[in-house]
Amino acid sequence: MQIIVDHLNYTYSKGLVYERKALDDINLVINRGEYVCIIGHTGSGKSTLIQLLDGLLKPDSGTIYFDGKDIFDGDYQLKNLCGRVGLVFQYPEYQLFETSVIEDVKFGPRNIGMSSLDTDVASYEALKMVGIGDELLDVSPLELSGGEKRRVAIAGILAMKPEVIILDEPTAGLDTKGRNDILELVNRLNRENNITVILVSHNMEDVAKYADRVVVMAEGKIYSDGTPKEVFADYRSLREVGLDIPEGMYIIERLREAGIPVRTDIMTAEEAAAEILRFISEES
Amino acid sequence: MLKEVTIGKYYPAQSVIHKLDPRVKLAGTILFIISLFPYSTAEVYLIASLYLALMIKISRIPVGYMLKGLRPVIILIIFTAVFSLFLTPGIDVVFTIGSVHITRSGLKKAVFMVLRLIYLIMGSSLLTYTTTPNQLTDGIEKALKPLNRIKIPVHEFALMMSLSMRFIPILMEEAEKITKAQSARGADFEQGGFVKKAKNIISIIVPLLVSATKRAGDLALAMDARCYHGGSNRTKLKPLKYSFRDFAGYVIVIFYFALIIASGQVDFIGY
Numbered sequence: 001m002q003i004i005v006d007h008l009n010y011t012y013s014k015g016l017v018y019e020r021k022a023l024d025d026i027n028l029v030i031n032r033g034e035y036v037c038i039i040g041h042t043g044s045g046k047s048t049l050i051q052l053l054d055g056l057l058k059p060d061s062g063t064i065y066f067d068g069k070d071i072f073d074g075d076y077q078l079k080n081l082c083g084r085v086g087l088v089f090q091y092p093e094y095q096l097f098e099t100s101v102i103e104d105v106k107f108g109p110r111n112i113g114m115s116s117l118d119t120d121v122a123s124y125e126a127l128k129m130v131g132i133g134d135e136l137l138d139v140s141p142l143e144l145s146g147g148e149k150r151r152v153a154i155a156g157i158l159a160m161k162p163e164v165i166i167l168d169e170p171t172a173g174l175d176t177k178g179r180n181d182i183l184e185l186v187n188r189l190n191r192e193n194n195i196t197v198i199l200v201s202h203n204m205e206d207v208a209k210y211a212d213r214v215v216v217m218a219e220g221k222i223y224s225d226g227t228p229k230e231v232f233a234d235y236r237s238l239r240e241v242g243l244d245i246p247e248g249m250y251i252i253e254r255l256r257e258a259g260i261p262v263r264t265d266i267m268t269a270e271e272a273a274a275e276i277l278r279f280i281s282e283e284s
Numbered sequence: 285m286l287k288e289v290t291i292g293k294y295y296p297a298q299s300v301i302h303k304l305d306p307r308v309k310l311a312g313t314i315l316f317i318i319s320l321f322p323y324s325t326a327e328v329y330l331i332a333s334l335y336l337a338l339m340i341k342i343s344r345i346p347v348g349y350m351l352k353g354l355r356p357v358i359i360l361i362i363f364t365a366v367f368s369l370f371l372t373p374g375i376d377v378v379f380t381i382g383s384v385h386i387t388r389s390g391l392k393k394a395v396f397m398v399l400r401l402i403y404l405i406m407g408s409s410l411l412t413y414t415t416t417p418n419q420l421t422d423g424i425e426k427a428l429k430p431l432n433r434i435k436i437p438v439h440e441f442a443l444m445m446s447l448s449m450r451f452i453p454i455l456m457e458e459a460e461k462i463t464k465a466q467s468a469r470g471a472d473f474e475q476g477g478f479v480k481k482a483k484n485i486i487s488i489i490v491p492l493l494v495s496a497t498k499r500a501g502d503l504a505l506a507m508d509a510r511c512y513h514g515g516s517n518r519t520k521l522k523p524l525k526y527s528f529r530d531f532a533g534y535v536i537v538i539f540y541f542a543l544i545i546a547s548g549q550v551d552f553i554g555y
Contacts, residue, residue, distance in 0.1 A: 016349070017296060056464050079470060087468040094458075095465040097490035107487065111470030142494065156469060 002164065002196055003030040003053065007062035010048050014060070022048040024220040026062070032163075035190045035197045037207040037228075040217035041242035046200045047090075049217070050166045053198070054087040083112035086162030090169050092153035096141035101132065101152050104141050108160045119159075126159035127152070130185055147178030154182070158189075164196040165189060171203065183210060208232065208246040208267035216243065228267060248272035293453070295413040301343040302414045305526055306423025308533040313411040315541045320403055323548035324396040331547055335540050336403060336410075345413050353409045354402060361401050368394040421446035426524050439514060447503070455496060462491050 005028040012020045023045045030036055040046045051057045053064060055071050055078040063072045071081055089095070098104035105123040114122065127137065130151040136144065141152055150170070157165065167186065171179040187210055190197045201207055207214055207228060214231040216223040218241035224231050232238070235245040235253065244250070248269040255262050255276075262279050266272050296302075301309070319332060340350055354361070372390030379386055412420070425442035432438050463473065471484045 051464065054468055056467055079472065082468050082470050089461065089465045089468065092465065094491050094495055095462055095469070095487075097487050097494075107466075107471070108469035111472070160470065 001029050002032040002067060003028075004065040005029070005049075005053075005062075006065065008049075008052060008064065009060045009062050010045075010052060010057060011060055012048075022220055023052070023059075026220075026222060028215065028222065028225070030164075030196065030198065032196055033190070033194050035187075035210060035212045036199070036215060037211035037213070038198065038200045038215045038217060039202070039204070039207060039243060040223070044217040044241075045220040046217055047168060050087060050168060050198065050200060053166060054085050055081045056087070079112065083108070083160040084163050086157035086160055086165045088154055088157050088165065088167040088170055090172060091150075092156075092170075093141075093146065093149035095153060095156075096149060099140060100138045101141050101144070102127065102137040104152060105156045105159050108156050112160055114160075122161060123155070123159045126155040129158060129189075130155045131181065147174055147181065150174065150178070150182065151185075154185070162195065164198065166198040166200075168200045169202065170199070171201075171206070186210070204232070204244055204246040205248075205268065208249070216241065218242075229265060232267060233264075251276075293412065294416050295345050295349065297344040297414075299342060299344040299414070300529065301339065301410075303529065304414075304533050305524055305530040306415050306419045307427050307524065308530045308537070309411050309415055310420075310423050310427060312533065312537040313407055315537055316407045317404060319541055319544040320400050320407075323544070324392070325548065327547045327550070328544055329396065329399055331540075331543055332403060333399075336406060339410060340406070343410060343414050345410070350406060350409065350413075354405060357401070357405060361398055364397050364401060365394045368397050417446055417449035421449070422520070422522075422524055437514075439518070451496075451499070454499075455492065458495055459488060459492055462488050 005026050008023055008026040009021075010023040012018070012022055026045075026049060038046050038049070048057065052059055055064075058072060063070050065071070066081060066085065069076060071078065096104050098107060102123055105126055106119050109119040109122050124137075132148065132151055132155065136148070141149060144152065154167075154170070165186070170182050170186070174182065183206055186197055186199065189195045199211070211228050213226065214228050215225045216231060216238065223241055224234065224237075232245045232249055235249065238245060245253070246267050246269070248271055249267050251272050252262055252264060252266045252275065256264065260279070262275050266275055316332070316335070319328075340347065369386060369390050370384055372387055372393050374387035374389045376388035377385045378388050378391065415423070421442045424445065425438055428436075428438045428442075466484070466487045467473070471487055473481065473484055476484070
């Protein structure tokens with residue numbers, strides 16, 4: 001139990017006409033090394049939750065325990081938290097500001113008080129991890145392509161050596177290659193470096209492919225929580241909260257409805273294709 | 285942090301003042317501001333206070349919200365008070381602390397300066413709280429239309445104004461987002477020495493400038509793509525038209541101003 005979210009409540013613009021309850025009694029336990037996807041319609045509270053997880057917002061009531069310690073306790077050093085829980089915002093390339101790529105990546109580790117040597121090594125390693133070559137180290141980050149900028153921004157978080165990495169729609173606005181690069185990178189961080197991953201996504205195919213666990217949020221509450229298969233199996237109620245199921249699952253469901261006896265424990269497009277081929281070859 | 289700034293924001297509510305023609309509100313605000321300057325007497329400020337309180341009441345804007353708008357300028361107010369209090373020379377000394385004399389005229393000046401500042405801010409915030417930026421620019425554009433005759437591009441000015449006002453909340457939101465993103469990278473905007481703080485502020489300003497420039501370019505391109513070419517022959521979706529309510533508004537505003545002028549001539553209480 002690395003992260004425990006305990007009866008968390010959060011309201012925006014409390015006491016004004018704009019008042020809006022963003023989180024309503026959220027309880028959640030995230031274990032070390034898990035790959036958790038948070039899905040939910042726009043305004044369901046996902047972004048608020050991840051900002052609270054990084055200590056950037058203060059809850060109205062309830063709290064979060066990280067490694068057994070209450071992060072909103074007065075004595076807790078929130079500054080140390082942002083190094084241990086790395087948060088990659090949506091469109092993180094907008095946060096780049098230094099004169100060179102390597103300097104920008106060093107910003108985070110320097111802030112959390114890493115020694116100069118450690119900073120250099122961690123920054124270089126982080127850039128290698130995200131696949132930025134040596135020839136780009138001294139280039140201005142503004143001259144990079146969209147996908148490169150985003151990878152540099154992610155490296156800026158990885159250089160702080162986080163134990164948990166939270167990503168808010170890291171693939172938004174990228175082309176297929178850029179997307180696959182980032183998702184593979186995140187997957188590698190999770191499997192090889194045992195970093196806990198919390199990923200906010202709107203893409204159900206990605207969720208089905210990578211996540212160990214899916215948390216569905218709707219109107220500031222946790223709507224369902226389980227393995228992708230469990231969560232997506234209940235696709236009718238998912239649709240009620242404005243979410244879809246992966247395309248592969250959708251095809252299989254339609255085939256079942258048409259009376260064709262295909263297997264139902266299928267999520268990705270590849271699995272669906274294989275199952276349909278198997279079915280056809282068995283029939284003929 | 286930036287959400288605290290309420291000056292210049294629209295506050296949606298159902299009130300007569302919200303529904304008034306923006307030109308009436310503009311004229312009212314300008315006259316109210318002018319009325320605060322010529323006289324520093326208790327009568328004048330009593331009338332101004334009552335008038336402002338009445339307007340706030342009618343506008344249905346919570347008093348707490350109004351007061352919150354003063355928070356960013358509180359330092360300025362304190363400075364003004366302290367300077368007028370200690371640095372006004374005179375023979376009418378009330379009491380002395382060390383070598384500093386506090387004079388009766390200094391006290392009087394401090395009180396009126398502080399009131400003046402507070403009323404200035406509240407009065408003009410009342411305008412922006414009750415008027416959307418679009419209405420406001422429409423009002424200014426229409427009120428200044430005669431200047432077109434002497435070749436002043438009123439429409440272009442109005443457009444620039446409404447664009448900049450339109451972008452204030454967007455840029456504030458963006459600044460907040462970037463601030464959070466940099467905090468997530470361990471940047472501390474409250475503690476640390478001057479150099480470290482300045483360095484951390486740069487980490488907000490540079491990305492903000494980059495994105496503002498990009499937005500401006502995108503906007504110019506979008507306007508070009510829609511063949512926008514300025515004010516001539518453009519019609520309005522909701523043209524401004526005076527109704528009875530607006531004339532009544534003008535009468536109240538002028539009556540207030542006349543009352544101030546009249547009461548400024550006499551000085552019953554003798555302050």
